[in-house]
Amino acid sequence: MAISKIVARHHAPPGRAAFSQLACNVTSRRSLATISNVANPSGKVTFLEDHPAETHDQLPTFTLSRAHGFLPRRDPLPVLPERFGALDSLLQRMTIIQPGDRDGDKPSGLLATGDFGPAVHAELVHGAHGERLIKHVREVIASPKDAPGRMPLLSALFRDMCFLTSAYLLEPVDQSFRATGLYAPGRSVLPRAIAVPMCELADELGHFPYMEYSSSYALSNYRLNDPSLPTPAEIAAKQSRQAGANGAFGDELAIKTGPGRYSFENLELIRAFENAQGSEKGFIIVHCEMLAYSGRLVNATEGMLLAVAEQDVGTAESAMMRLLSTFEEVQESMESMWSRSLPSDYLKFRSFIYGTLGRPSQKHNAMFPDGVTYEGIGPRGESKQMEFRGESGANDSIIPMADNLLEITKELPDNELTRTLRDFRTYRPKTQREYLEHLESRASMLGVRAFCMSTSASPLLKALYILMVDQVREFRNRHWLFTRNYIIKQTDFSLATGGSNIIRYLPNNLATVLRVLEDSCAEWGAADEQALRTHARLTSSATGAQRAEVLVNKVREAGKRAEAQRRMLEREVALLMQEKAAKNPGIDESMRGMVMPPPTPKQAVNSVDAGQQRAYSTSVGNKDQNQEEKRSMKRGMVGCDGVG
Numbered sequence: 001m002a003i004s005k006i007v008a009r010h011h012a013p014p015g016r017a018a019f020s021q022l023a024c025n026v027t028s029r030r031s032l033a034t035i036s037n038v039a040n041p042s043g044k045v046t047f048l049e050d051h052p053a054e055t056h057d058q059l060p061t062f063t064l065s066r067a068h069g070f071l072p073r074r075d076p077l078p079v080l081p082e083r084f085g086a087l088d089s090l091l092q093r094m095t096i097i098q099p100g101d102r103d104g105d106k107p108s109g110l111l112a113t114g115d116f117g118p119a120v121h122a123e124l125v126h127g128a129h130g131e132r133l134i135k136h137v138r139e140v141i142a143s144p145k146d147a148p149g150r151m152p153l154l155s156a157l158f159r160d161m162c163f164l165t166s167a168y169l170l171e172p173v174d175q176s177f178r179a180t181g182l183y184a185p186g187r188s189v190l191p192r193a194i195a196v197p198m199c200e201l202a203d204e205l206g207h208f209p210y211m212e213y214s215s216s217y218a219l220s221n222y223r224l225n226d227p228s229l230p231t232p233a234e235i236a237a238k239q240s241r242q243a244g245a246n247g248a249f250g251d252e253l254a255i256k257t258g259p260g261r262y263s264f265e266n267l268e269l270i271r272a273f274e275n276a277q278g279s280e281k282g283f284i285i286v287h288c289e290m291l292a293y294s295g296r297l298v299n300a301t302e303g304m305l306l307a308v309a310e311q312d313v314g315t316a317e318s319a320m321m322r323l324l325s326t327f328e329e330v331q332e333s334m335e336s337m338w339s340r341s342l343p344s345d346y347l348k349f350r351s352f353i354y355g356t357l358g359r360p361s362q363k364h365n366a367m368f369p370d371g372v373t374y375e376g377i378g379p380r381g382e383s384k385q386m387e388f389r390g391e392s393g394a395n396d397s398i399i400p401m402a403d404n405l406l407e408i409t410k411e412l413p414d415n416e417l418t419r420t421l422r423d424f425r426t427y428r429p430k431t432q433r434e435y436l437e438h439l440e441s442r443a444s445m446l447g448v449r450a451f452c453m454s455t456s457a458s459p460l461l462k463a464l465y466i467l468m469v470d471q472v473r474e475f476r477n478r479h480w481l482f483t484r485n486y487i488i489k490q491t492d493f494s495l496a497t498g499g500s501n502i503i504r505y506l507p508n509n510l511a512t513v514l515r516v517l518e519d520s521c522a523e524w525g526a527a528d529e530q531a532l533r534t535h536a537r538l539t540s541s542a543t544g545a546q547r548a549e550v551l552v553n554k555v556r557e558a559g560k561r562a563e564a565q566r567r568m569l570e571r572e573v574a575l576l577m578q579e580k581a582a583k584n585p586g587i588d589e590s591m592r593g594m595v596m597p598p599p600t601p602k603q604a605v606n607s608v609d610a611g612q613q614r615a616y617s618t619s620v621g622n623k624d625q626n627q628e629e630k631r632s633m634k635r636g637m638v639g640c641d642g643v644g
């Protein structure tokens with residue numbers, strides 16, 4: 001994304017209001033890194049719970065909360081009011097597998113048959129419904145800020161306009177993939193009936209006018225079966241009170257709440273591209289279930305910062321124990337992805353979550369070589385070419401929060417891949433963007449890592465810091481295994497949905513964590529182990545000695561694993577790059593896995609194009625090969641967390 005857009009995003013919401021700013025003055029450009037440094041580290045972070053209850057309804061949907069963390073402060077509105085019936089009807093009919101198809105009938109949704117675009121044209125673009133949709137959306141935006149239900153409705157409309165936009169733009173991409181196993185270009189023009197409400201809603205809510213992880217596909221797309229169940233934060237508070245009453249040590253490490261009201265079993269999808277009951281549901285709802293714990297994570301993170309600010313070692317130990325035990329639960333939920341969303345199903349819905357960042361000056365996405373023209377969004381009805389990253393877990397805030405708190409972010413190398421990671425951090429609700437920037441500054445200013453790793457402070461705190469870095473490693477390692485098995489083995493297309501390079505981006509970050517882990521373990525020695533065994537907080541409890549041994553062993557294992565994994569990862573990435581190049585001789589990386597246009601006679605004599613023609617004419621063969629790859633799916637080389 002052009003830096004001008006990042007600046008526009010930081011100073012004003014994008015969309016129509018940002019229209020003039022998108023072409024902003026070159027001299028006013030600042031890098032995102034600079035922007036993150038200007039955050040005021042001593043400023044106050046406010047949470048939902050800090051605001052009077054009667055004002056909650058007017059607060060942004062993603063106001064940070066100690067109970068809900070990064071989930072919306074109020075569960076998403078599942079059903080639109082009747083006046084939005086035309087939009088709702090299209091979204092219900094588009095899903096590839098319709099409820100009636102589940103008995104074994106052929107998929108019959110509009111996206112299955114390639115009839116979605118024509119239906120949008122007939123019902124919205126050329127019919128009266130399009131103008132009515134614009135009018136009704138404008139009425140909601142213009143309604144008084146304190147009108148009951150205004151914010152949930154705006155958020156639901158934004159979610160649904162994102163689904164409409166992505167389904168419309170990406171239908172040809174998916175149609176091609178279903179027929180040939182290769183991707184093809186998407187639609188490059190977004191008609192006014194979609195573009196105008198999309199951009200105006202984005203302006204109002206402070207989002208990019210494109211599908212996002214939090215505000216649309218994942219965290220705004222669940223409904224609860226039983227809303228009366230408690231949140232994990234509520235369960236934890238109850239357990240803590242009981243543990244406190246018993247006066248037992250270490251119960252903070254033992255606290256396990258489960259996901260409570262956000263458990264997989266209690267959630268259903270509101271919208272789906274492919275199948276609201278199958279692997280697409282599994283993919284989305286596992287994210288939501290993991291986020292169930294984000295309230296506890298935010299709480300513990302804030303507790304940790306306060307403790308470091310006050311140089312209170314005991315409170316810091318407690319906060320890090322809470323963080324560690326909560327992270328372990330997040331990992332358990334993440335591990336359930338393998339069975340809840342099958343690797344062989346992922347590409348059945350993935351086409352629809354791609355982005356449009358396409359111009360050669362950007363990361364080249366051959367699906368949208370010129371981005372997308374949003375029709376009629378300018379002040380005088382002008383059209384505008386824009387491009388955005390696609391939906392990705394890279395826009396989730398749990399890992400950036402841990403990276404920032406543990407000061408891993410500052411260890412990332414200064415390269416294009418890290419700039420991509422920074423750019424990902426702009427694709428989330430404003431509240432989360434600001435929180436992450438603020439957290440990065442606060443952790444750095446307070447020196448969280450130095451405080452934890454100082455031998456004079458506490459061997460327990462030092463062990464907990466190392467084990468938290470190991471948690472971030474475990475997350476990224478499992479994630480790399482997901483990427484290998486769900487994507488790399490199934491397609492040669494080199495771009496991930498968020499727009500990063502699929503083989504390079506994730507290893508860049510995993511390698512950094514492994515290095516931080518290695519460095520931290522190198523600072524841990526026999527004296528620390530001995531000090532941990534005699535640490536007063538442990539020796540005062542009956543179970544303390546046992547816990548000390550468990551911690552000692554875990555730190556030792558983390559140290560041994562880190563170096564071996566980093567070396568294997570380097571080899572694995574080099575090998576994957578070679579394999580992909582050998583499989584696609586002479587084909588530019590950005591065109592691998594894409595349908596090529598039939599060659600002109602002149603091109604046919606060019607050897608490079610002859611290679612490209614081969615990819616085109618053997619597309620059916622590629623499909624068979626993909627099937628074969630699915631059958632021979634193996635675990636990644638760096639995996640040793642019992643996953644896969």
Ligand code: HEM
Binds near residue numbers: 396486487498505
């Ligand atoms: C089948 C499962 C998954 C697959 C195939 C997958 C794929 C990917 C890919 C390809 C990226 C690279 C960024 C891009 O999109 O361009 C990415 C990034 C990321 N995803 Fe996922 N993802 C999966 C599940 C999850 C889950 C459950 C989470 C949990 C919140 C998650 C969180 C993240 C994060 C935090 C990043 C950025 C990683 C970093 O900074 O190193 N992903 N994902």
